[in-house]
Structure formats: C-alpha cells, structure tokens
Amino acid sequence: ISKRGKRVRAPVVGVITARGGSKGIPGKNIARVGGKPLIAWTIEAAVSSSTLSRVLVSTDSTEIARVAAEFGAEVPFLRPAELATDEAPHIDVLEHVVQWLERESQTPPDYLMTLQPTSPLRTAMDIDRAVEIAQTHESIAVVSVCETGHHPYLAKTITESGTLRDFIQKDVESLRRQDLPPVYALNGAIYLNRTESIRKDRTLLPEGTYAYIMPPERSLDIDAPWDLYLADLVLRDRFGTKAH
Helix, strand or coil: CCCCCCCCCCCEEEEEECCCCCCCCCCHHHCEECCEEHHHHHHHHHHHCCCCCEEEEECCCHHHHHHHHHCCCECCCCCCHHHCCCCCCHHHHHHHHHHHHHHHHCCCCCEEEEECCCCCCCCHHHHHHHHHHHHHHCCCEEEEEEECCCCHHHCEEECCCCCEEECCCCCCCCCCHHHCCCCEEEEEEEEEEEHHHHHHCCCCCCCCCEEEECCHHHCCCCCCHHHHHHHHHHHHHHHCCCCC
8 A cells, every 4th residue: 555545566656857957948847837837747647646656756956846845746855966967867866766765665666657747748547557567567667658740761861962862761652651550759758667677777768668658649748948838738728727
C-alpha cells in the first residue's frame, strides 16, 4: 500500500526532473500554462495515478521546490549544482535520487518513472498503463512513444546547390503513405526503468525496452515558446480555464 492508500504490485517511484536553468524558455518549468505552473500538470497526473507509491521532484531551484510542494509533490532535497547544468547526464540525476532513497529506507524501489514537466498533456491513465506493461512483461524499461507525423522515408535534404534529395535513399514514390510501415518517436512523456538497470546499463533505453504508444493529442513536448503557446491553448480548451 502506498502512503496515499493505493495498492501497487511493485514499488514504483515517480521522479519529476525540473532544473531551474532554461535557456530556450526562461523559467519554463513554472511558466503559466492553462492557468497553472507548467510543472503542476505533471505533478497532478502523477499524484492521481494508482500505481506510483510516491512522487518526488528533483530540482536545484527553491522556487520550483516551493511550487512543487504546493501542488502535492515531495521535495526532500535540492539537487546538487553539478547535476543541474546543461551537460549533466539525466541518468546521473536519477542515480542521485536512487542514492537518496537508499539512504532514507535502505531499499530502493523496483522502478523509477521519470516524468518531465515539459509533457503537460500526459495523464494519470498514461502513467498507469505504462506501469501495467512493465509489470505484465516484467520488463527492464517502458518508454512512451508517438507515431510520427512526418515519415522518414518521405524526408528530404537540401544539397549545396539548393535542390532536394531523398534523406533515405529508398524507392517509395510508388507507395501510398498509408502503405508505409508505421514509425514511432520518443515523445518524452514517460521513462520507466528498473532501478538496478539505471546503475548497470546507465541509459533510459536499455536493450529490451517496451513501448507505450500515446496519441498525438497527449504527446506535445514543450521545447520552444510556440510549444508553450499550443499547450496553453489545449489545456484552457480542455479544462475551460481562462487565459492569464
């Protein structure tokens, strides 16, 4: 039983990674989106899930920590400065969380689920379905993906002279788009990894990773101001909030 009284088959800890520095969108993780700080949408989905035993936020920012706690996440530490740079590997941030969990309870969880605040359209249902896949297959990892809108077989490159050339040299001119094999891309919403694999394999995509397919309408990954604008429109329309 988790501390929120929800039954889980295996301990799964949600980790929301949210450093303070953001060059593309200053203050991105607490920017107002759909009437709330961006990080709040991820916290609320995680807290509402039935499979996460706890929800931690790893941040170096006291302001992000304050907002995260306000919306129901645990912020038991501030991330060391060396793990909050542009160059710091994400896997090192997760290993830092594992080390903290071991110091606190001596027993790390079976899985860590990394949830990035830049995926505000991900739901509690998505979180629970990813965990269900992991538990059904006893998998080492599950990662969320979305079918790509632009098929790589149809992608082009531009030569130095300005003419178009196929990016992948393959004869697909005679194929209809619906005849092309489906292709998926990581959408950044969910990374579920066995704790032992984080240390051993040091990657969020180890061999044998399962896919959890999400629809485009929940797969927006905020990387630029335009993405933030789109997310604000979607969330205000979906939940009927007013613009701020």
